Structure formats: C-alpha cells, structure tokens
Ligand SMILES: Nc1ncnc2c1ncn2[C@@H]1O[C@H](COP(=O)(O)OP(=O)(O)OP(=O)(O)O)[C@@H](O)[C@H]1O
C-alpha cells in the first residue's frame with residue numbers, strides 16, 4: 009500500500025537523522041506540532057479542529073525531555089517492527105511491550121500519550137502503524153471485501169454473510185472494497201438497535217450498510233465510514249439517542265474531535281445526523297427522561313463550540329435546553345418493536361436527502 | 364524625718380534593689396547569668412586593652428550539690444590579664460562607678476558598675492565576702508577578702524595577704540544565689556558565642572555538673588586595639604558642652620607656696636632668687652614649655668613687676684580684661700592695689716585668651732574630632748557666631764544655640780572609627796569556620812558609618828551546609844564582642860533577616876544556615892537597659908541590609924553552582940541510561956548495522972542545558 013510505505017519511509021528518515029546526529033556527537037531533537045489547548049483551532053474550510061502553527065521541540069539534551077524522547081524513539085522503532093512484520097497491537101499491548109526493551113512507562117496513560125505524539129509526528133493515526141483500539145464496533149450489509157493481512161491475502165468476504173455483523177478490526181479496515189449494492193450507510197449508536205435493523209432487513213429494504221458505532225465511534229470505525237463515503241460515494245446518515253451526547257457522537261463522525269486535531273482523514277464532513285432530534289421528542293411524542301445536571305452543562309459547553317453555531321446543530325441544542333428532557337432510540341418501542349424501522353427511519357432517510 | 368535623710372541613708376541592699384533590674388539581677392536565673400557575664404567581660408576587656416591573648420577560666424560550683432535550685436553557688440573567673448594594682452583592688456571591686464573605661468572608645472564595660480553589682484548581689488543573697496586575687500607583675504599576688512559598705516561606697520577589707528606566684532592575672536570569686544538548672548543553657552550559649560566572637564581567646568568553663576567546656580583560640584593575633592578619641596559634634600548635648608567648658612574654664616589662680624614652687628620648677632630656678640626682670644627673661648625663653656597655670660601666673664607677674672619673695676605675699680583679686688585693670692591684695696601693705704595692663708603687650712593677650720576662653724573656632728578644632736579650621740569657620744557662619752567669639756563668655760542661650768548648631772550642621776566629617784574595635788574579616792571567618800565547619804562561608808566588614816555622631820561598623824558572616832544542622836536559620840547577634848542572648852524578637856538584626864526574601868537566594872525551607880552579625884560602636888543603641896537588643900536606627904538598619912545583601916548574593920551563586928553540580932551529575936546519569944537506548948532504536952529504524960558512536964555524549968560534561976518549551 010502506498011500510504012503504508014510512505015509511513016515506513018518517514019520512520020526511516022527520522023531514524024537516519026537521529027542516527028547521524030548521535031554519530032556526530034550531537035544531541036538529537038525533533039519538532040512536534042504543539043498539542044496544547046492554545047494551539048488547537050477550528051478550521052472552517054475543512055470543517056474540523058486542527059493544530060495551529062506552534063511547534064514544540066523535543067530535545068534529548070534536555071533532561072526533562074530525555075525520558076519521553078527515548079519513549080518516543082522506542083515507539084517509532086516498535087511501530088516500524090509492527091508494520092514491517094504486519095503485526096497489530098493495541099494501546100494496552102504497547103504499554104506491556106515497552107517493558108521488554110527497558111523503556112519504562114509509568115502507566116498506560118503515559119504510553120497512550122506517546123502514541124499520540126507519534127501520530128502527530130507522522131501526521132497519521134495509530135492504526136496506520138498498526139496500533140488498534142480495544143473496542144470493536146460492527147458492520148453489516150452487502151459489501152464484498154478482499155483481505156490484505158498476511159495469511160488472508162486475496163480472500164474475499166461479503167459483510168452480509170454473518171447476521172451478527174463483522175467486527176471492525178485491523179483486517180477489515182485494511183481490506184480492499186470490491187463490490188456493493190448499497191446506496192447508503194446508516195451509522196447507529198447502539199448495538200441493540202443494530203441487531204434490530206439486521207433482523208428487520210433494513211440493509212435490504214433501504215439498500216444500506218449498517219454500522220454500529222458502539223457509542224462514541226472508535227477511530228477505526230470512523231476510518232471505515234470515511235472510506236465507505238469516499239471510495240464508494242455512499243452518503244452517511246447517523247442515528248443516535250435523543251440527547252446531547254448523541255448529538256455529539258454524530259458531530260465527531262462528521263468533523264472529528266479536538267483530541268484528534270493532529271490528524272486528518274478521520275472525518276466525514278458530509279455525514280448527516282438525522283435523529284433523534286430534540287424536536288422529534290415532541291413530534292413523535294416519545295417517552296422521555298429528565299436531563300441531568302451534567303447533560304445541561306454539556307449542552308452549554310457545546311453551544312460555545314464553533315461547530316455548533318448554525319443549523320440543526322445549534323437549534324437542537326437550544327431545544328434540549330428548553331425542554332430539559334431527553335429520549336433514547338428504544339423509546340420508539342412504545343409504539344411497537346418495528347415502529348422505528350417502519351415509520352421513523354423511512355421518514356428520516358427521506359429527510360436526509362434535503363439536509 | 365527630713366527628705367534629705369531618705370536620700371543619704373540608703374542601705375546596701377536598698378541600693379542594690381533599687382538598681383537590680385537595670386543591672387540584670389532581677390532573679391536567681393538571670394543573676395547567675397549576669398554575674399558570669401560581668402566577670403568574663405571584665406577579664407576580656409582587661410586582656411584586650413593590654414594586647415594579651417586572653418585565657419579565661421570560669422567555674423560554677425554548687426555549695427551544696429544535693430540541694431534544689433535556686434541555691435548557693437561559687438562563681439570564680441580567672442584570667443591571665445594585667446591584674447589591678449594592689450591599692451586599686453578595693454576601689455575597683457568595692458565601689459560603684461569606679462572604672463577605667465569611661466573614655467570614648469569601644470569596650471565591653473562602660474559604667475564601672477558591673478563587677479560591683481555582681482559582688483553586691485552575692486553579698487546580699489549569701490552574706491559571704493568576695494575574694495579577689497591580683498598580680499600585676501607575675502611575681503607577687505595580692506589576695507583580698509572584702510565585704511561592701513555601700514553606705515560609704517567603700518569596701519570593708521576582711522583579709523589582705525600577699526604571696527609569690529608565677530603568672531600575672533586576676534581572679535574573682537563570689538558566692539551567690541543562683542539557678543543553674545534554668546540558667547545553664549544561657550550560660551553555655553554565652554560561653555560558646557563569646558568564644559565565637561573572640562577567636563583569639565581561650566575560654567574554659569567548668570559547670571556545676573562536672574562538665575568541662577573548652578574553646579581554644581583559633582588565631583594568635585589580636586585585632587588592632589581601638590584608640591580613645593575626642594567626641595564628634597553630632598553626638599553632643601548641652602550638658603556635655605557645659606562639662607567641656609568647665610574643663611577649660613578660667614579660674615583666678617591661687618598664688619600660694621605650692622604654686623610658686625611649681626613655677627620655680629618649670630622655670631628651672633629651683634632655689635635661686637632672681638630679680639623681676641631676670642625672671643621675665645627666663646620666662647620668655649621657656650614660654651613654650653610652660654603649663655597653662657604657670658603661664659597665667661607669669662603673665663600676671665609681668666604686670667605686677669614682682670620677684671618671688673614679693674609674689675608670695677600677694678593674692679590676686681580681680682582680672683578685669685575689659686578695663687585692662689588688675690587688682691591684687693598686698694599682705695605686707697594690707698591693702699588692695701589696682702594697676703593698668705598694657706593691652707599691646709604679649710602677656711595681656713595671653714591673659715585675655717585665658718580669661719575669656721578659646722575662640723569658638725579653636726574650641727571646635729581642638730576639642731572635637733575631625734574638625735579643621737575651614738569647617739570651623741563654616742560652622743560659625745552656619746550657627747551665626749563670630750568665629751572669634753570666646754566660649755568663656757557664652758550665656759546659657761548661646762550655649763543652647765551652639766549645641767543645636769553642632770547637632771544639625773551637615774558639613775562635619777563622618778565620625779572617626781578608630782575608636783572602634785571590629786574583629787576583622789579574617790578572624791571572624793576563622794572563628795566561624797571552626798565553630799560551624801560549613802560548606803560555604805563568607806564574611807564582610809562594612810566601612811564605618813555613623814548615627815547621631817556615634818561611629819559604628821557592621822561585620823557579618825554567613826555560613827551554609829556542612830556540619831550545620833538543618834533545623835532552620837540561626838542568627839547569632841553580637842555587639843562590641845558581647846553575645847546578645849535575650850529579647851531576640853525585637854532586635855533590628857532579626858528584623859533585617861526576616862525582611863529578606865530568602866527564596867530569591869535559592870534558600871528554602873529549614874536551611875542549614877547561620878548568620879553572625881556584629882555591631883561595633885562607641886554607643887550601641889540598645890532598646891532596653893538590659894543591653895540585649897539593638898534598636899532599629901535607620902543608619903544601622905541600612906548597613907545591616909547592605910552587609911546581608913552582599914553576603915546573600917554570594918550564597919546565592921554558591922547555591923546555584925552547587926545546584927548546577929548536582930544537576931550535572933544527574934544529567935550524566937540520565938544520559939548514560941537513555942542515550943544508548945536511543946542509539947539502539949534509531950539504528951534499527953535507520954536500517955543500519957552498527958550503532959552510532961555515542962560514547963563521548965555520555966562521558967563529556969555538557970555545559971549548558973538547552974531551554975525548550
Ligand atoms: N579582670 C580584670 N583585670 C583587670 N582590671 C579589671 C578586671 N576586672 C575589673 N577591672 C577593673 O575594674 C574596673 C571596674 O569594673 P566594673 O565591671 O565594675 O566596671 P566596668 O567594666 O568599667 O563597666 P561595666 O559596669 O559596664 O562593667 C574596670 O573598669 C577595670 O579597670
């Protein structure tokens with residue numbers, strides 16, 4: 009893969025630079041885009057948070073940075089091995105692996121942090137150097153893929169062959185998409201509803217690929233959504249619970265999170281949030297529960313976010329604040345188990361075309 | 364009872380009780396401490412003055428070891444000083460206000476009171492005599508046993524013996540009521556701190572519990588001794604001026620046999636009988652060598668035109684300078700006779716000077732320190748006196764005007780510090796070195812300064828680390844080589860130390876830090892009569908601040924150097940740990956076979972740490 013070899017090149021280039029520095033008796037150093045809050049800015053054009061121009065120098069001469077410099081060097085070295093040997097790892101796994109090399113991390117959060125540093129240096133997500141998230145979300149629908157992972161090269165699978173759906177892991181995300189009849193991608197927040205959608209054959213009825221985000225979508229899931237949109241030109245719609253958190257799950261799929269401001273290519277700017285909206289609560293007379301203190305606080309926080317300054321994003325937040333109540337996706341079951349797929353979904357898919 | 368009687372009839376104990384607080388004898392604890400101080404300081408003063416490296420032995424022994432405190436103790440202080448002439452011993456130790464240190468120079472003792480008060484306290488509380496042994500020549504020792512009769516301000520000598528000895532020096536021994544249980548810490552502190560500020564002396568102390576404390580001399584040279592000097596105009600008050608004038612005041616001399624033989628002696632005419640004119644020729648020749656009273660007599664004789672025979676039968680009645688008339692009583696003729704004095708004559712001028720006193724300018728230049736003729740003239744103009752104004756003719760009002768002028772005139776030179784006896788930087792440093800064995804030590808002696816006409820010098824030392832315990836900053840205060848142990852809280856030195864922002868000098872927490880501060884002055888401005896804390900005169904505070912500032916800057920650079928050294932070691936360790944790892948990882952990353960050569964990076968000391976964000 010082109011991207012992969014570019015990354016390996018980059019790692020080698022950095023390694024060679026540092027090698028030369030040391031060989032010449034100089035303390036190696038490199039610059040990383042600063043990830044401090046003051047350097048995170050919203051880019052209106054690409055509709056996501058990005059890092060500003062501030063750079064932080066990491067120098068091995070500086071004793072307060074020497075340890076983290078070494079840790080980062082090790083991680084680059086480890087990532088190089090992972091990609092070279094086509095092995096995958098997880099955040100937790102990386103933490104333990106370090107101990108085999110006398111590179112000590114105080115705890116996993118320290119190693120997680122170094123992983124983010126390497127992402128920033130390479131400007132690529134950790135999945136690209138084979139560090140994958142623990143959480144697995146799933147996908148189901150008519151899509152044929154061809155594996156590229158060692159031992160499976162050339163092997164094909166259709167993602168509608170197994171009714172529990174396919175886990176979105178490294179082999180799936182690194183596969184090639186060969187064929188599909190789907191016309192839309194439906195991302196849904198909850199595993200329970202995902203199963204219902206499969207049972208109700210939403211994939212067939214609406215020519216859809218269904219993705220369970222499992223709450224806040226992991227980055228591999230967001231990468232998959234982006235690829236489905238970009239490579240197969242499929243529109244992406246998002247269904248979440250009718251609360252602030254649900255709204256934000258949709259927003260992160262659409263435009264990323266501030267934590268990942270150092271990365272591009274994780275967003276689907278054209279993705280559409282179709283519900284459950286605050287206004288739907290009234291409209292569909294859904295059973296509700298009151299918003300908590302933290303819901304309300306979160307609502308106020310989001311209203312300050314530049315991405316929530318217009319359209320439904322702003323309007324729905326304001327309605328949530330007004331009614332101070334929220335509703336879950338399951339609330340539709342009040343009108344029968346298939347109400348959501350029979351009534352609500354078609355209306356929303358229709359509406360999405362005009363959004 | 365007349366009020367006069369209550370003033371004159373005062374018993375020894377009454378006298379003592381009236382003054383005990385003032386002198387530091389308020390209770391058995393404080394009294395024991397004060398008695399120690401008085402005798403030890405007398406010994407040190409005596410040795411200092413004679414340039415002898417003091418060797419002082421002090422011992423306190425309980426009369427009855429079994430008894431509870433407060434109880435009777437025998438305090439003995441012995442030195443290797445000059446001793447006191449046998450006939451002066453009863454005066455020095457048996458009368459108050461007898462002393463040899465009233466002159467204007469720095470000494471520990473000042474009032475001629477200390478020893479006698481301690482002896483009196485002992486006598487009142489135990490009814491035992493004082494024993495003084497003194498030898499001035501190192502051959503014969505006089506031993507006195509005395510009780511004090513304050514009513515008559517004189518001692519009752521119970522015993523006086525002499526014996527042969529091999530060393531000069533003085534020893535005083537008294538029996539007194541004391542509380543060593545409570546005073547012990549202070550007394551030991553006192554001995555310790557005294558030897559710190561007197562590094563050229565050996566001081567030993569045998570305490571009642573059988574403990575021996577011995578501080579031997581660290582240096583063998585004595586700091587230069589101070590000289591007695593004339594007063595500075597700023598430090599003068601009306602009373603002092605009046606006393607100075609009294610010294611010079613003109614009195615009509617008595618022409619008695621004593622005087623005449625004095626005149627004969629000075630003129631070198633022991634038994635000769637010369638005529639008047641022969642006498643005057645001799646006078647003219649010898650004028651320069653004559654003493655003042657003789658000059659006056661001879662000036663008078665020049666007008667009287669008498670020989671000694673005639674002169675002995677004459678009394679001077681009046682010298683009227685204004686009318687140039689001289690009146691005398693002639694015993695032979697039994698009558699008063701007035702004669703005219705020739706105002707143009709040399710002798711008239713001499714007489715006029717004497718009668719009217721000196722001119723204001725000569726008074727200033729001769730009787731004060733560091734006043735030259737030019738300054739004296741400027742002063743006269745400033746205080747609105749004619750320069751030739753004679754001080755003998757001044758009215759009370761004029762005296763006040765003169766005093767005010769002296770105190771406020773700004774152009775006098777700063778007071779002469781030669782009367783001061785600071786320890787000196789090197790002795791102070793050596794003393795501190797021995798006592799504290801620190802990692803860092805700096806001392807400073809500021810130049811002389813003055814407040815209200817009194818010169819003073821600040822010496823200060825600062826020591827850090829080493830054997831100093833890290834129980835926090837400790838300040839040792841000294842004034843005129845005496846440790847100040849009581850009333851710390853309100854002292855100006857403490858104020859200056861506490862006002863300092865120590866974190867600026869990289870001093871934090873409870874640092875192992877010692878500050879030694881020594882104020883030398885002819886008059887230390889004590890806050891209380893107890894002589895334990897120094898008042899915050901702005902001039903003194905300023906000097907203390909400057910001294911502390913220069914020292915703490917040096918300490919600060921020591922601290923950062925020490926910090927840098929520590930950091931360099933830390934850095935080296937870190938480099939040795941991590942650089943090899945980095946080398947290993949980048950070798951594989953770069954796809955190379957051999958590791959880069961990093962040896963020099965972990966052996967060489969990097970000078971500066973790079974600053975990054
Ligand atoms: N150990 C000694 N050796 C020689 N002379 C001494 C000794 N102790 C005292 N004297 C003489 O006795 C005098 C009286 O001593 P005293 O302690 O009473 O007064 P002081 O020291 O002059 O002043 P203060 O009252 O401030 O102590 C001293 O001035 C000194 O001349």
Ligand SMILES: [Mg+2]
Pocket residue numbers: 401404405472473476477478
């Ligand atoms: Mg004395």
